[in-house]
Amino acid sequence: MHQQGAPRPSLVQEKGEKILSIALAGQPNVGKSTVFNLLTGLNQHVGNWPGKTVERREGVFEHHGERIHLVDLPGTYCLTAASPEEMIARDYIVQNRPDVVMVVINAASLERNLYLVAELLALPSPIVIGLNMMDVAEQEGVLVDPQKLAAAIGVPVIPMVASKNRGVHDFLDAALKVAHEGLPQEPSRPEIRADHRDVLKAIEALLGEWVPAPYPADWVALKVLEGDTEITARMKAVTPPDIWARVESLLRQHEDALIAVAGGRYAWIRRVTQGALIKAHLGHVTLTQRLDAWATHPLWGLVVLAAVLAVVFGLTYAVGGPLQSWVERHIVGALAKGAARLLQNGPVWLSGLVVDGILGGVGTLISFLPILAIFFATMGFLEDVGYMARAAYIMDRFMHALGLHGKSFMPLFLGFGCNVPAIMGTRIIESHPSRLLTILLAPLVPCTARLAVLTVLAHALFPQKALLVTVSLTALPLLVLAGVGAFAQRFVFKGDQAAFIMEMPLYHQPNWRTIGIGIWQRLVAFLRKAATVILAVSVIIWALSTLPYGEIETSLLAAVGRFLEPVGALMGLEWRQVVAILTSFVAKENAVATLGVLYGAGESAEALSVVLPSHFTVASGLAFLVAEMLFIPCVATVVVIRQETGSWKWALGEIAFLALLAFLGGTITYQLVRLWPI
Amino acid sequence: MADLNPLEALLRRLADGRIYNLRELAQALAIDEALLEQMLQQLEAAGYLRAVAGECQRGCAHCAYQAMCALTQGGRIWALTERGRQAAKQ
Numbered sequence: 001m002h003q004q005g006a007p008r009p010s011l012v013q014e015k016g017e018k019i020l021s022i023a024l025a026g027q028p029n030v031g032k033s034t035v036f037n038l039l040t041g042l043n044q045h046v047g048n049w050p051g052k053t054v055e056r057r058e059g060v061f062e063h064h065g066e067r068i069h070l071v072d073l074p075g076t077y078c079l080t081a082a083s084p085e086e087m088i089a090r091d092y093i094v095q096n097r098p099d100v101v102m103v104v105i106n107a108a109s110l111e112r113n114l115y116l117v118a119e120l121l122a123l124p125s126p127i128v129i130g131l132n133m134m135d136v137a138e139q140e141g142v143l144v145d146p147q148k149l150a151a152a153i154g155v156p157v158i159p160m161v162a163s164k165n166r167g168v169h170d171f172l173d174a175a176l177k178v179a180h181e182g183l184p185q186e187p188s189r190p191e192i193r194a195d196h197r198d199v200l201k202a203i204e205a206l207l208g209e210w211v212p213a214p215y216p217a218d219w220v221a222l223k224v225l226e227g228d229t230e231i232t233a234r235m236k237a238v239t240p241p242d243i244w245a246r247v248e249s250l251l252r253q254h255e256d257a258l259i260a261v262a263g264g265r266y267a268w269i270r271r272v273t274q275g276a277l278i279k280a281h282l283g284h285v286t287l288t289q290r291l292d293a294w295a296t297h298p299l300w301g302l303v304v305l306a307a308v309l310a311v312v313f314g315l316t317y318a319v320g321g322p323l324q325s326w327v328e329r330h331i332v333g334a335l336a337k338g339a340a341r342l343l344q345n346g347p348v349w350l351s352g353l354v355v356d357g358i359l360g361g362v363g364t365l366i367s368f369l370p371i372l373a374i375f376f377a378t379m380g381f382l383e384d385v386g387y388m389a390r391a392a393y394i395m396d397r398f399m400h401a402l403g404l405h406g407k408s409f410m411p412l413f414l415g416f417g418c419n420v421p422a423i424m425g426t427r428i429i430e431s432h433p434s435r436l437l438t439i440l441l442a443p444l445v446p447c448t449a450r451l452a453v454l455t456v457l458a459h460a461l462f463p464q465k466a467l468l469v470t471v472s473l474t475a476l477p478l479l480v481l482a483g484v485g486a487f488a489q490r491f492v493f494k495g496d497q498a499a500f501i502m503e504m505p506l507y508h509q510p511n512w513r514t515i516g517i518g519i520w521q522r523l524v525a526f527l528r529k530a531a532t533v534i535l536a537v538s539v540i541i542w543a544l545s546t547l548p549y550g551e552i553e554t555s556l557l558a559a560v561g562r563f564l565e566p567v568g569a570l571m572g573l574e575w576r577q578v579v580a581i582l583t584s585f586v587a588k589e590n591a592v593a594t595l596g597v598l599y600g601a602g603e604s605a606e607a608l609s610v611v612l613p614s615h616f617t618v619a620s621g622l623a624f625l626v627a628e629m630l631f632i633p634c635v636a637t638v639v640v641i642r643q644e645t646g647s648w649k650w651a652l653g654e655i656a657f658l659a660l661l662a663f664l665g666g667t668i669t670y671q672l673v674r675l676w677p678i
Numbered sequence: 679m680a681d682l683n684p685l686e687a688l689l690r691r692l693a694d695g696r697i698y699n700l701r702e703l704a705q706a707l708a709i710d711e712a713l714l715e716q717m718l719q720q721l722e723a724a725g726y727l728r729a730v731a732g733e734c735q736r737g738c739a740h741c742a743y744q745a746m747c748a749l750t751q752g753g754r755i756w757a758l759t760e761r762g763r764q765a766a767k768q
Contacts, residue, residue, distance in 0.1 A: 077716060078716075078720075080723070082723060109710065109712045110710070111709060111710040111712065111713040112710060112712035112713045112715075112716050115713070115716055193683065227724065256765050256768070258720075258724050259683075259685050259686055259689065259765060262685055262717075262720055263683030263684065263685035263686055264683060266683055266684035266685050266709075266713070266717065267683040267684060269684075269713065270684060270708075270709070289701070292699075292701070296699055296702070392697075393697060393699055396696070396697035499691075499692035499693070499694065499695050499696055499697065499698060499757070499758045499766075500696075500697040500698065500730075500755060500756065500757050500758075501692070501697075501698045501699075501700060501703060501718060501727075501755065501756045502697060502698065502699055502700065502754075502755050503700045503754040503755070504699055504700065504701060
C-alpha cells in the first residue's frame with residue numbers, strides 16, 4: 001500500500017478549470033501505448049514511478065474543451081502482488097481514484113484479457129473497455145460482439161483498431177460520459193464460490209475498522225483471503241494481534257481459498273463471453289494443429305513415432321554405412337598399415353600398443369563417426385523442428401496404456417538422452433518407494449551412448465537387417481521396463497500419480513546452423529571421450545590381453561574371460577565377447593573398442609565390420625546385442641544411483657539385477673534363435 | 679463438471695495423473711489457450727503446480743548428449759505438486 005504520488009480528488013480544479021483524471025490500463029502488448037500516444041500527442045511526460053524503476057508516462061490534453069490528465073499504468077496481466085508493475089497499477093487506482101479507468105483489451109485474446117477486467121471491477125473507479133485489435137481478431141477467426149459483451153459486463157465496450165486510429169476517440173468519449181454520468185448500470189462482477197462467501201464476510205468484519213483509507217475494506221478482505229502477500233503483510237502490521245489471530249485461523253481453515261476466489265473470476269469470464277465471443281477460431285487451423293492431429297493422436301501418434309524412428313535409423317544406415325566403410329578402409333586401415341610399417345623395426349610392445357591397442361580400440365570406434373554424425377543430424381533435426389516434445393507426449397500415452405505412468409514418466413523419458421539426469425530427475429517424486437523404483441528402472445531406457453553402440457554393431461553384425469534389429473532392440477528394454485513397471489504399479493506406485501502439462505512448441509522450419517552446431521558439439525564431445533576414457537580402457541584391455549607372455553590366449557584377460565566362459569556359453573558368446581560387454585561398464589562405447597582390440601582389427605588392418613561377422617552366429621550376435629542393451633549402465637550412472645539412493649546397497653543391488661537381466665535376456669535370445677533360426 | 683469453475687475443473691482433470699498437452703487441455707476445458715496459461719501461472723505461483731522444464735540441465739553440463747534432453751526442447755512443462763494433488767482430490 002504505497003503512496004503513488006499525491007492523491008488526486010475527482011474532477012479537481014486546476015488554475016480555475018476542471019481537469020479530469022483518467023488512468024489507462026491493460027495487459028502488455030494490447031496497443032495501450034498507441035492509444036496513449038494518439039490521445040496525448042506531444043503533451044506527455046515520461047519519468048519513473050516514485051521509488052521504482054518502472055516507467056511512468058502521463059500527459060495533459062484537451063478534448064471537446066475539457067482538460068484531461070491521462071496516466072498510462074504499467075501493462076499487467078492481473079493485479080496480484082507478483083511484480084512492481086502490478087502493485088503500481090492497483091495502488092494508483094485505489095489511492096488516486098481516477099474518475100474513470102480506460103481498459104484496453106485485445107479482442108484476439110479476449111478471455112485472457114478479461115482477467116484483468118475482472119480484477120479492475122473490484123476496485124473503486126468505474127471502467128470503460130476499448131476492444132482493440134478487432135482486425136487481428138477477425139483475421140484469426142475470432143468474432144467478438146461488443147454490444148453483447150457490454151451488456152454482459154455492464155460497462156461500455158468500444159470496438160477499436162488503435163494502430164489505424166479507428167475508434168480511439170469514441171473510446172475517449174465513452175470514458176468522458178462515464179466520468180460525468182457514471183455507469184449506466186451496476187456492472188456484473190465476479191463472485192467467489194458460495195462456500196467461501198461467509199468466510200469473506202467474516203474477514204471483512206474483522207479487518208474492516210483497521211483497513212487504512214483509502215483502501216476499500218471489501219477489496220482488502222478479498223485480497224487477504226486470496227493469499228495476496230503484500231496486502232496480508234500490511235494488514236498484519238496494522239491489525240491488533242488478537243484480531244489477526246482470528247483472521248489467520250480462518251485462513252488456515254480455507255487454505256485453498258485461491259481456487260474459490262480466482263476460480264470465480266474465470267467463471268465470470270466464461271459467463272460474459274458466452275454470447276459475446278461468437279465464433280472462436282472458425283476454420284483457422286494452423287499447420288501445427290494439422291500435424292499434431294496425427295503426431296499426438298493416441299494410435300496414429302505411435303505409428304508416426306515408429307515411422308520417425310525407422311527413418312532416423314534407415315537414413316543413418318543408408319547414408320552413414322557407405323561412409324563408414326570408406327573411413328574404415330581408407331583412413332583407419334591406412335593409418336594402421338602405416339603405423340605397423342613405421343614401427344616394424346621398433347620394440348614389439350610399441351607396435352602392439354599403437355596398432356592393436358590404440359588404433360584397434362579408439363580407431364575402430366572413430367571409423368563409426370560418419371554413422372554417429374548422421375544419427376546426431378537426424379535427431380538434431382527432430383529436436384529443431386519441434387517433434388521431440390510430441391515423442392515424449394505420445395510415449396506417455398503408450399506407457400499409460402501399459403500401466404506405467406505418473407511422475408515416474410518424465411524422469412524416465414530423460415533417460416533417452418542420458419541416464420544420469422534421468423536419475424537426478426526422480427527428485428520430483430515425493431514418495432520414497434516410487435522414487436527408488438524409478439531410479440532402479442531408469443537404466444532400462446536406452447541412453448544415446450547405448451543407442452550409438454547398437455547402431456554401430458547392428459550395422460557391423462547384420463548389415464542387411466540393421467534397421468529391423470536396431471528398432472527391435474531399442475523397443476526391447478522399453479518393453480522390459482513397461483513389464484516391470486506395470487507389475488510395480490500395482491504394488492508400489494499405487495495412488496502416487498501426478499499429472500504433467502506440456503506445452504507443445506510450434507513446428508517450425510529447421511535452422512540448419514543450429515543443427516550443424518549441435519552435431520559438431522556432440523561429435524567433439526564424443527571424440528573427447530574417445531581420447532580419454534575409451535583410450536585408457538583400450539590400452540588397459542590391450543595390456544591385459546598381452547601380458548604376461550605376449551600371447552592373447554595365455555594372457556591375464558584370457559584367464560578372466562575363460563573363468564566367465566561358462567556364463568557366456570549359455571548366451572553363445574566366447575570369452576572375448578563377454579569381456580567386451582563387461583568393459584562397457586566404464587563407458588558404453590567401450591564394447592565396440594574392446595571388440596576392436598581383441599579381434600585385432602588394428603593389426604590385420606581389416607575393418608571390424610569385416611572381422612566381426614566371422615566370430616558371431618545370428619543367434620550369438622543377437623544375444624550379444626540383447627545383453628548389451630540390458631546390461632549395467634555406465635559407471636557414472638551407478639555413482640549417481642549411489643548418490644541419489646544414499647546407499648551402496650541399492651547401487652550394488654541394481655548392478656546385480658541388471659547383470660542378471662542381461663544374462664537371462666542374452667540366454668533366452670540365444671536359445672530361442674538356435675531352436676527357431678531366423 | 680458444469681457446476682465447477684474453470685480452475686476447479688482444471689484441477690479435477692489433473693487428478694488422474696496423466697500427461698496433458700496444453701492445447702488439448704484448453705479444448706477440453708472449452709477455454710482459450712492463453713487463459714489456460716494464465717491459470718497455470720497462477721497455480722504455479724500458489725504452489726499447486728511446479729515448472730519442471732530445464733531441470734535436466736543441472737545434471738548434464740558436460741554431457742555430449744544434453745541436447746537430446748526432452749526437457750530442453752523449448753516447450754514449458756508443469757507438474758502437479760503434492761498440494762495440487764490434494765486440492766485436485768477434493
